[in-house]
Amino acid sequence: MNGTLAKPWRSLRKTKSYKDVVLAMWETNPISKQILGICSALAVTVQLKTAIVMSIALTLVVAFSSLIISSMRTVIPRNIRIIVEVAVIATLVIMADEILKAFMYDVSKQLSVFVGLIITNCIVLGRAEGFALSNPPFRSFMDGIANGLGYSSVLIGVAFFRELLGSGKLLGFQVIPNAFYDWGYVNNGLMVLAPGAFIIIGLFVWLEHSLLKKQ
Amino acid sequence: MENLISIALDSIFVGNILLAYFLGMCSFLAVSKNMQTAAGLGVAVIFVLSITAPTNWLIYHFLLAPGALSWAGLPGVDLSFLKLVLFIASIAAMVQAIEMIIDRFSPGLYAALGVFLPLITVNCAILGGSLFMVERSYTFSETVVYGAGSGAGWALAIISMSAIQKKLRYADVPDGLQGFAINMITTGLMAIGFMLFAGISL
Numbered sequence: 264m265n266g267t268l269a270k271p272w273r274s275l276r277k278t279k280s281y282k283d284v285v286l287a288m289w290e291t292n293p294i295s296k297q298i299l300g301i302c303s304a305l306a307v308t309v310q311l312k313t314a315i316v317m318s319i320a321l322t323l324v325v326a327f328s329s330l331i332i333s334s335m336r337t338v339i340p341r342n343i344r345i346i347v348e349v350a351v352i353a354t355l356v357i358m359a360d361e362i363l364k365a366f367m368y369d370v371s372k373q374l375s376v377f378v379g380l381i382i383t384n385c386i387v388l389g390r391a392e393g394f395a396l397s398n399p400p401f402r403s404f405m406d407g408i409a410n411g412l413g414y415s416s417v418l419i420g421v422a423f424f425r426e427l428l429g430s431g432k433l434l435g436f437q438v439i440p441n442a443f444y445d446w447g448y449v450n451n452g453l454m455v456l457a458p459g460a461f462i463i464i465g466l467f468v469w470l471e472h473s474l475l476k477k478q
Numbered sequence: 479m480e481n482l483i484s485i486a487l488d489s490i491f492v493g494n495i496l497l498a499y500f501l502g503m504c505s506f507l508a509v510s511k512n513m514q515t516a517a518g519l520g521v522a523v524i525f526v527l528s529i530t531a532p533t534n535w536l537i538y539h540f541l542l543a544p545g546a547l548s549w550a551g552l553p554g555v556d557l558s559f560l561k562l563v564l565f566i567a568s569i570a571a572m573v574q575a576i577e578m579i580i581d582r583f584s585p586g587l588y589a590a591l592g593v594f595l596p597l598i599t600v601n602c603a604i605l606g607g608s609l610f611m612v613e614r615s616y617t618f619s620e621t622v623v624y625g626a627g628s629g630a631g632w633a634l635a636i637i638s639m640s641a642i643q644k645k646l647r648y649a650d651v652p653d654g655l656q657g658f659a660i661n662m663i664t665t666g667l668m669a670i671g672f673m674l675f676a677g678i679s680l
Binding site: 350376460472 | 499500561566600605606652653655663
């Protein structure tokens with residue numbers, strides 16, 4: 264990096280937000296390390312497009328719910344805090360669902376109930392309960408974004424392989440050339456079905472564990 | 479009647495709510511280490527799903543669906559966008575009520591599965607069951623059968639998983655695969671197994 268960028272980058276690296284982001288994305292990646300939020304993860308990974316939309320929706324919901332709950336943290340009574348959190352998260356998810364239905368109707372039909380299931384996604388409630396309740400709003404927002412990005416990376420990774428191996432396409436565009444099909448290459452049908460997702464994510468986590476151990 | 483039987487069999491085997499639709503994975507992975515707790519959680523899920531799915535059907539059809547409020551004189555109102563909030567609220571309320579009733583009338587049962595009930599409230603499978611019921615436009619009797627069937631399918635999956643995990647303890651699993659990864663691959667193989675049921679015609 265040249266001199267003009269190096270200095271701000273170095274001071275950026277020292278900020279708490281940067282450390283949180285890196286931590287959430289790599290070491291405490293929600294899916295593999297905390298084994299959270301896989302529920303709705305796998306069903307939408309049949310295609311890359313639906314996985315990307317789902318990742319964006321979840322990242323925004325986690326970030327904004329953490330922000331809102333963190334802003335209210337001093338006025339929420341302890342014994343009804345879960346109810347308040349679920350109410351905030353449910354409202355945001357309804358908004359996300361309606362926005363999707365309005366602007367991307369065909370994708371929302373493919374996502375069907377899984378956008379609604381973001382409410383019960385452990386990551387959203389987990390971050391709200393574990394971080395937003397005891398941290399200032401901006402840091403909670405960044406923590407939400409970070410966890411969302413960590414989740415998105417796994418989701419998009421799985422979807423990439425499932426769509427590529429299962430139908431030879433990415434984002435709807437034929438990627439594997441027709442010549443391969445003529446030579447006898449066949450799309451892997453298992454990747455498009457439920458078991459393919461389980462196996463791919465198992466292999467992914469194996470890879471991640473092995474890489475982290477070497478460090 | 480055949481319709482009800484086919485919905486029941488479909489929700490237990492082919493369209494298993496866990497192995498085909500990926501719902502309820504969090505508690506599935508966390509609790510499947512021990513056969514007793516797995517069985518307890520499975521029974522609790524059957525219980526809760528059988529009660530919450532029909533309740534949510536009533537809420538949806540008498541309060542939220544387009545034209546549902548015609549009994550109150552408001553036929554043009556469509557509140558279906560509120561289903562997410564109301565479903566989760568009703569699930570939380572019903573689970574709390576079930577917990578109190580079990581505690582009052584059967585302390586033995588409460589000791590066995592009462593500890594799982596708060597965990598079940600945020601189980602994706604419960605909310606997912608209600609949302610699928612709306613999406614597939616089931617009638618009331620179909621919903622009852624679907625709820626019980628989904629719960630039974632989930633219970634079947636978690637009990638099978640705990641049995642397999644018991645065997646896996648004696649297997650020589652590589653370091654990177656231990657824990658989450660091998661469980662996921664095992665679940666994938668179970669899912670392939672359950673897909674076999676699609677070929678059976680009654």
